Amino acid sequence: MKKNKNIYFLTLICFWITSCEMLDVDPPYDTILSENAITDKRGLDAAVNGVYDGLQSGAIVLDYVVIADIAADNLRAAGSKIDYINIDNNDSFSNNIYVEAVWNAHFDVINRVNNVLVNLSSVSGLSDAEINRTEAEMRTVRALCYFNLVRMYGGVPLRDEPVAGASNEELFIGRASKSETYTFISDDLETAAQLMEGSGKGSGLKVDEPTILALLARVKLYQEDWPAAEAYAKSVINEFGLELDPDYEAIFDENSPSEEIIFQIDFVNDNDINPIAKWLLAAGRYEAAATEEIFELYQTGDNRFTVSVGESNGDYYANKYNNLQNENDSWIVVRLAEMYMVAAEAINEQSYDANSEAFDFLNAIRDRAGLADVGPLDATNQEILRRAIALERRKELAFEGHRWHDLVRTDRAMEVLEITNPNKLLFPIPQSELNTNNHPDMVQNADY
Amino acid sequence: MRTFIKLLMAFWAICVFAVEINAQSITVKGTVSSTEDNIPLPGVNVIVKGSGAGTTTDLEGKYQLNAGKDDVLLYSFIGMKTEEIPVNGRTTIDVKLKSDVSQLSEVVVVGYGSVDRKLLTGSVAQADSKELSNTINPDISSSLQGKVAGVQVNQNSGTPGAALSIQVRGQNSISGGTQPLYVVDGVPITSENLGQISYEGQGISAISDLNPNDIESISILKDASASAIYGARGANGVVLITTKSGEKGATKFSLNSYYGTQQIYKKLDLLDAGQFKQYVNDIAADEERPEVYSEEQINNNPVDTDWQDAVLRIAPIQNHQLTASGGGEKTKFYASTSIFDQEGIIIGTDYTRYSGRLNLDHKVNNKLSIDTKLNISFSENNRVPGDQTINGVLPNAISKPPVDPIYDENGNYVEQGFWDNPVANGSEADNVAESFRTLFNIGWDYRITDDLKFRNQVGLDYYHLMERRYEPTTTRRGAQSGGIGVSANTRVTKLVQNSTLEYNKYINKAHDITALVGSSFEIINDRFDFIRANNFPTNDLRYISGAGNIESATASGSEYAINSFFGRLMYAFKDKYILTLNVRADGSSNIAPDNRYQVLPGVSVGWRLIEESFMQNQSIFNDLKLRLGYGKLGNDQIGRARFLSLYGSGFNYNSQPGIIPVQIPNPDLSWEVTTNTNVGMDMAFLSGKLQLTADAYYNVTTDFLQFRPLPGSSGYAGFDQNIGELENRGLEFALNGTLLSNDDFQWTTNANISINRNKILSLYEGQPIINQGRGNNALIEGQPIGVFYMLKSLGVDPSTGELVMEDVNRDGLTNDQDQQIVGDPNPDFTGGISTNLNYKNIDLSIVSQFSYGNDIFNGTRQYTENMNLGSNDNQATRIDRRWREPGDITNVPKINGRFNNEITSHYIEDGSFFRLRNITLGYRFPVEWISKIKLTNVRIYASAQNILTLTPYSGMDPDVNYSGTSGIRKGTDFFTFPVPKMYTAGINISF
Structure with missing residues (x-):
């Protein structure tokens, strides 16, 4: 019996080999605890890169860009994507996957920005200039995201702090009004402009001073603050030594970055792709086709023609994105030609004048396209010039994510696109947001 | 925690010391023979009652074992009535067994041990090798289809080697893993689909690495009182697999081979070239465009490709296995090697498995014995892209217009139109998954006293999956990128240790006590890498090294550990009153530290009324037992470290590293707990010729783990939270009957039916989760999991031709506000009927399976009948019945109808089916013929599988789901690879 007791004891020892501590395992090896993530400059730089990575989302560089032309009259849904077809018909449901993806992707970037900003003050070993620059970059990216959102959905929830936990106060935020959203955007951009004043032009792959001013020009144009739009556009055109690229085609050549591009989201060695060429080219998946209308719009001799639209066996296709093989077409966020168009429009909207500078800015774009100037004899009043500028803008910026927003902004969408219900000029708030956000001010747009 | 351990120790102390130890061991030997013909019976199990210790008889029917003087010996053999004989101090006991098909005499494998079915109080279903052997599939789960009450097995896809989904008593979790725990020879194994390259519902089954022919029996623990011993991971049921062991005696060899062919059961009726051209013209007319094809072009079709025929084929399937087993007093062995090879009925698909097994049992002395089991397998699985891509082979074959040719005049693939050429994709691309699997375990049994046994078992499960894809420039997608290559490795190692101390005692011929305590830990680590690249110099260089451009490269890993203590106490009084207590405490690294340990108890009682005196004078029942069980089970399958606040890496920009916040913390993350109540009854009538088992159960899962979607405006998609409650309640009936049994003719049949009702009781703040997957599955309070939530079609308006x-x-207005529940993918009831006939040397078995009342969203029709995508897509001939002019009464809408390509109930169908799973006819050569050439058994057989399916469902196969084992995306057919029908012939030879 005594001997047996010893054996029982040994057995118990055997059981005790298992210990509780072995349950404290490391988190997955591709992750790091949040508290250790942004503590020094390396971590901060990585988190900033993470923000730009967010802008590489397919919902932004592909869907957001393509939707602006599908919903309008430059592209039409041509493939298997039923949700594109509904956007084409200007009759999306709130469960449309692109409506949801665009919403989520932009707020994802906003959250990444807010995480950088909240940690900025605690990062060790940063100079004031580095802190200012980072804050300016982050605010600009946040403003860009909110600007994309407000154009598509109207007023949206405004966040300037990251979500750190799962409390209802943090998670449920109602929609701000459209004007509050614009105020938020302007504040961010104006603060950013101050923080980065005098820093000049950068690589074009990250936010720099001209990027901030160019976005301000664009935002002011949408707010119809014509003098401000004009002033910001002119300062971008004049103060940074930027030139229109004499070769229109070169703007869209991935291999030699054009001086005309102010800010672009690039795809090189970063685990991301932009399959937009695959979506648009007839030789690719061809999910969205160029309309016959845009094809017919370009005159022969317009050297933007074949760069913009192609034709293959009677199929028209958008031709600005060519990188079928490596799927690394950049998303050009803003380029100089748009500033010329903003300046022309902002000046003309303030007043018509036969000697108006508006003609100069418009004709700079037409010259580059190889087209004859438009003069006061052609555009004899403000309305005719307004139309000429709008047409030029359409041709210059086709497939770059502007058309729908321009039509809506200038109150022409219903007439041009034969939309009968004005409430369809806003996209629906995604159903998933409405289902999960219990704030009383999180409401659907009318007629969805 | 410490308190708990103290309690547990106290519990052991009671178990171990409280009972008087009083046993003098003697050696008992004897011969077992059959009453009918006095022929010695080899392979009879002789077990010391209540201890599990025992032996089997040799070829002459002889046995020898150690037993206590007062022990009772159990003699059991399949097809014979079990005898219970007290030793009474005798050293020679000869026994004669009577013929009996009663299953009540079986020994049933339960967690960490086995129990006489008579004394079983939990709900456990068991199938032995005989029942399992007929079904032809590399995955053993397939053989359970239609066989076991309460176990719903769905094939999901006809892809060779693909994972099946198994639900034991409904779905008790949503995202916390829905598949049962697989335990092979006492070691929980890796069973999930670990492929990194997605082929949608055609997941790789890690269970396929196990050769079904090596399996002796499968036990399925269905209720908490049975599976509480696997506590934290038992909520979805536990499948216990026992592999074959050697038997004492001369070495036996057996050779099993079969060969067969498979083909599609049903093709879809699609338009031919002439019909398609007419359809394209009709669209043009509808859109007021000029006609595309002239009358002559419509009537004259030089190209009329039947794309289904182009990608489908008659495919061979074969399996060859050689087994040797035998042994002496001390050492027994079972060794087998096998090759299984199945080509898929779709070009480019096949599955080949090479496996070997060696099971060794060695008795060191009367106290110590060692058993080791080693399984090594290597498999190669070739799949083709499935339903979610535009380069899928079957989807493209269905969608691609018949006017497109396969080849041009030079024999090169023609790529035109929206859809890739599926013949090119199926024939040219590589999609290889090679798995290497080692399952090894070694167990030490030490008999401390005659009543007390210590067992320690250490197991290793090593799984390596290497996936490679190459899309050459002869495919459209490959051509666009100069060739696309992917290389991915996944390795999972699992180390398991468990130790048990088991005490058995049979006291005063009345008190049968079994007590077991144990501990176990498992350490699992996952490692993976993944590289995707393009731009290859030539299609002869198909590995990543040849690529000019790396698109993405990742590598990482994670750890998971689980630590457990458990115990079981079983007490039976005169085989009449039975009490079983189970308890298990699990700690899991997946759970937040504050909630890490969970104690899960199970209790069940059994009352064998048949033993009561008042039952002695009745002649209706031959057995009658009532069972009642209650217990709790857990689930921690939610991924790693989900309770922490984390940043993720690899979110790079412009060649610079980037990190982003990926997870908000949930320090409250806890176990998902299922509480289960079970009432059951086992009955036998007509001298045991008819047996009925009936069970009713009620499961409530509380705090089920769900990826809780967060508002997109938070920047996060969601996080894992314990957010809801769901219930499953159901009834199960299993009937076994021996319709005829005499020397020449045996006829048995069994039938089972299960009814499960699943309901979500609560979700986070009542928020429904909708729009999940292709079929808009939803989670809604008060509804079953995965109901179809979409617009409800009322049919075609005869005046407009529009779906209303x-x-x-x-x-x-018709918009998202009008979505409603229009269908339920969960069946009302499922079951099967099978029958076995033996007449002299001829055997016939038939297995069938049915499912009733489940809806299917036929996502294929959303494309093949939408008449809305212009000339891109071929259509089903059904569109011929479409609405053409006011007054037409039809259920097919007009061309370009507003809702034709929306997800609506127009595409919901009844998915009920009855399927003849298998018919096998065999012939055993008479012994007098084959003994001349020194053979002991020769049987030839022919078998037909899936040759008949009765269903109202219009798609290719009702037993599919495009999303595989997903817990939410259910009952949706989206161009899914159908299960083939199969004809095979085989031979079994033993010598």
Whole structure:
């Protein structure tokens, strides 16, 4: 019996080999605890890169860009994507996957920005200039995201702090009004402009001073603050030594970055792709086709023609994105030609004048396209010039994510696109947001 | 925690010391023979009652074992009535067994041990090798289809080697893993699909690495009182697999081979070239465009490709296995090697498995014995892209217009139109998954006293999956990128240790006590890498090294550990009153530290009324037992470290590293707990010729783990939270009957039916989770998991030809507000009927399976009948019945109808089916013929599988789901690879 007791004891020892501590395992090896993530400059730089990575989302560089032309009259849904077809018909449901993806992707970037900003003050070993620059970059990216959102959905929830936990106060935020959203955007951009004043032009792959001013020009144009739009556009055109690229085609050549591009989201060695060429080219998946209308719009001799639209066996296709093989077409966020168009429009909207500078800015774009100037004899009043500028803008910026927003902004969408219900000029708030956000001010747009 | 351990120790102390130890061991030997013909019976199990210790008889029917003087010996053999004989101090006991098909005499494998079915109080289903052997599939789960009450097995896809989904008593979790725990020879194994390259519902089954022919029996623990011993991971049921062991005696060899062919059961009726051209013209007319094809072009079709025929084929399937087993007093062995090879009925698909097994049992002395089991397998699985891509082979074959040719005049693939050429994709691309699997375990049994046994078992499960894809420039997608290559490795190692101390005692011929305590830990680590690249110099260089451009490269890993203590106490009084207590405490690294340990108890009682005196004078029942069980089970399958706040890496920009916040913390993350109540009854009538088992159960899962979607405006998609409750309640009936049994003719049949009702009781703040997957599955309070939530089609308006949607809120608009529940993918009931006939040397078995009342969203029709995508897509011939002019009464809408390509109930169908799973006819050569050439058994057989399916479902196969084992995306057919029908012939030879 005594001997047996010893054996029982040994057995118990055997059981005790298992210990509780072995349950404290490391988190997955591709992750790091949040508290250790942004503590020094390396971590901060990585988190900033993470923000730009967010802008590489397919919902932004592909869907957001393509939707602006599908919903309008430059592209039409041509493939298997039923949700594109509904956007084409200007009759999306709130469960449309692109409506949801665009919403989520932009707020994802906003959250990444807010995480950088909240940690900025605690990062060790940063100079004031580095802190200012980072804050300016982050605010600009946040403003860009909110600007994309407000154009598509109207007023949206405004966040300037990251979500750190799962409390209802943090998670449920109602929609701000459209004007509050614009105020938020302007504040961010104006603060950013101050923080980065005098820093000049950068690589074009990250936010720099001209990027901030160019976005301000664009935002002011949408707010119809014509003098401000004009002033910001002119300062971008004049103060940074930027030139229109004499070769229109070169703007869209991935291999030699054009001086005309102010800010672009690039795809090189970063685990991301932009399959937009695959979506648009007839030789690719061809999910969205160029309309016959845009094809017919370009005159022969317009050297933007074949760069913009192609034709293959009677199929028209958008031709600005060519990188079928490596799927690394950049998303050009803003380029100089748009500033010329903003300046022309902002000046003309303030007043018509036969000697108006508006003609100069418009004709700079037409010259580059190889087209004859438009003069006061052609555009004899403000309305005719307004139309000429709008047409030029359409041709210059086709497939770059502007058309729908321009039509809506200038109150022409219903007439041009034969939309009968004005409430369809806003996209629906995604159903998933409405289902999960219990704030009383999180409401659907009318007629969805 | 410490308190708990103290308690547990106290519990052991009681178990171990409280009972008087009083046993003098003697050696008992004897011969077992059959009453009918006095022929010695080899392979009879002789077990010391209550201890599990025992032996089997040799070829002459002889046995020898150690037993206590007062022990009772159990003699059991399949097809014979079990005898219970007290030793009474005798050293020689000869026994004669009577013929009996009663299953009540079986020994049933339960967690960490086995129990006489008579004394079983939990709900356990068991199938032995005989029942399992007929079904032809590399995955053993397939052989359970239609066989076991309460176990719903769905094939999901006809892809060779693909994972099946198994639900034991309904779905008790949503995202916390829905598949049962697989335990092979006492070691929980890796069973999930670990492929990194997605082929949608055609996941790789890690269970396929196990050769079904090596399996002796499968036990399925269905209720908490049975599976509480696997506590934290038992909520979805536990499948216990026992592999074959050697038997004492001369070495036996057996050779099993079969060969067969497979083909599609049903093709879809699609338009031919002439019909398609007419259809394209009709669209043009509808859109007021000029006609595309002239009358002559419509009537004259030089190209009329039947793309289904082009990608489908008659495919061979074969399996060859050689087994040797035998042994002496001390050492027994079972060794087998096998090759299984199945080509898929779709070009480019096949599955080949090479496996070997060696099971060794060695008795060191009367106290110590060692058993080791080693399984090594290597498999190669070739799949083709499935339903979610535009380069899928079957989807493209269905969608691609018949006017497109396969080859041009030079024999090169023609790529035109929206859809890739599926013949090119199926024939040219590589999609290889090679798995290497080692399952090894070694167990040490030490008999401390005659009543007390210590067992320690250490197991290793090593799984390595290497995936490679190459899309050459002869495919459209490959051509666009100069060739696309992917290389991915996944390795999972699992180390398991468990130790048990088991005490058995049979006291005063009345008190049968079994007590077991144990501990176990498992350490699992996952490692993976993944590289995707393009731009290859030539199609002869198909590995990543040849690529000019790396698109993405990742590598990482994670750890998971689980630590457990458990115990079981079983007490039976005169085989009449039975009490079983189970308890298990699990700690899991997946759970937040504050909630890490969970104690899960199970209790069940059994009352064998048949032993009561008042039952002695009745002649209706031959057995009658009532069972009642209650217990709790857990689930921690939610991924690693989900309770921490984390940043993720690899979110790079412009060649610079980037990190982003990926997870908000949930320090409250806890176990998902299922509480289960089970009432059951086992009955036998007509001298045991008819047996009925009936069970009713009620499961409530509380705090089920769900990826809780967060508002997109938070920047996060969601996080894992314990957010809801769901219930499953059901009834199960299993009937076994021996219709005839005499020397020449045996006829048995069994039938089972299961009814499960699943309901979500609560979700986070009542928020429904909708729009999940292709079929808009939803989670809604008060509804079963995965109901179809979409617009409800009321049919085609005869005046407009448009599908009319029900305007639920009567606001005059049709939009998302009008979505409603239109169907349920969960069946009302499922079951099967099988029958076995033996007449002299001829055997016939038939297995069938049915499912009733489940709906399917036929996502294929959303494309093949939408008449809305212009000339891109071929259509089903059904569109011929479409609405053409006012007054037409039809259920097919007009061309370009507003809702034709929306997800609506128009595409919901009844998915009920009855399927003849297998018919096998065999012939055993008479012994007098084959003994001349020194053979002991020769049987030839022919078998037909899936040759008949009765269903109202219009798609290729009702037993599919495009999303595989997903817990939410259910009952949706989206161009899914159907299960083939199969004819095979085989031979079994033993010598």
